[in-house]
Amino acid sequence: AQTVTQSQPEMSVQEAETVTLSCTYDTSESDYYLFWYKQPPSRQMILVIRQEAYKQQNATENRFSVNFQKAAKSFSLKISDSQLGDAAMYFCAYRSGFATSGTYKYIFGTGTRLKVLA
Amino acid sequence: ETGVTQTPRHLVMGMTNKKSLKCEQHLGHNAMYWYKQSAKKPLELMFVYSLEERVENNSVPSRFSPECPNSSHLFLHLHTLQPEDSALYLCASSQDGQIYTGELFFGEGSRLTVL
Numbered sequence: 001a002q003t004v005t006q007s008q009p010e011m012s013v014q015e016a017e018t019v020t021l022s023c024t025y026d027t028s029e030s031d032y033y034l035f036w037y038k039q040p041p042s043r044q045m046i047l048v049i050r051q052e053a054y055k056q057q058n059a060t061e062n063r064f065s066v067n068f069q070k071a072a073k074s075f076s077l078k079i080s081d082s083q084l085g086d087a088a089m090y091f092c093a094y095r096s097g098f099a100t101s102g103t104y105k106y107i108f109g110t111g112t113r114l115k116v117l118a
Numbered sequence: 119e120t121g122v123t124q125t126p127r128h129l130v131m132g133m134t135n136k137k138s139l140k141c142e143q144h145l146g147h148n149a150m151y152w153y154k155q156s157a158k159k160p161l162e163l164m165f166v167y168s169l170e171e172r173v174e175n176n177s178v179p180s181r182f183s184p185e186c187p188n189s190s191h192l193f194l195h196l197h198t199l200q201p202e203d204s205a206l207y208l209c210a211s212s213q214d215g216q217i218y219t220g221e222l223f224f225g226e227g228s229r230l231t232v233l
């Protein structure tokens with residue numbers, strides 16, 4: 001069975017600094033997707049960044065980038081030039097590339113709460 | 119209209135009440151989900167509907183009863199709940215298929231408190 005582990009329950013970063021959130025996963029599948037979702041306080045969860053397992057190049061979305069180490073099964077999120085609006089819970093998620101009963105299994109980590117200090 | 123809308127946002131109910139949570143998606147997606155979010159725990163998948171057919175029920179107690187009348191609407195009927203069922207219930211939708219990456223679009227959640 002697939003698992004997703006986020007070992008940092010809480011992180012803090014100074015405004016304008018860089019922070020890295022860790023995520024490891026376990027799977028025997030070769031085809032899958034990895035995601036980072038952001039859940040601001042009392043607001044809906046939104047996608048931050050996505051990585052296809054077959055792509056070697058690390059995904060980047062503006063100030064957000066990932067370090068995808070497939071062999072090590074590691075998928076960390078780097079936030080550069082942190083802003084107050086980045087304060088949120090961040091969830092790492094795994095999605096199987098194979099459908100079971102017509103749908104694709106999603107596994108979430110326990111989340112990392114990021115605090116941004118002014 | 120935002121992509122995925124959940125009502126009510128907050129619900130307080132007694133253990134003997136019957137209530138329902140509603141979810142509506144305006145994205146034309148073919149899959150809808152109910153998740154339970156409790157503090158310090160991973161999101162727990164409860165139910166999945168694909169093309170209006172329930173394809174997954176993750177050993178959820180029968181006091182939770184889902185209903186998907188069409189591809190845009192999803193309900194979670196609640197009956198005789200327990201205090202440990204208090205949580206944030208999230209609805210999500212996605213467009214599933216081999217060519218899609220299956221990003222989940224979430225609603226803002228319904229905060230349920232069972233007294």
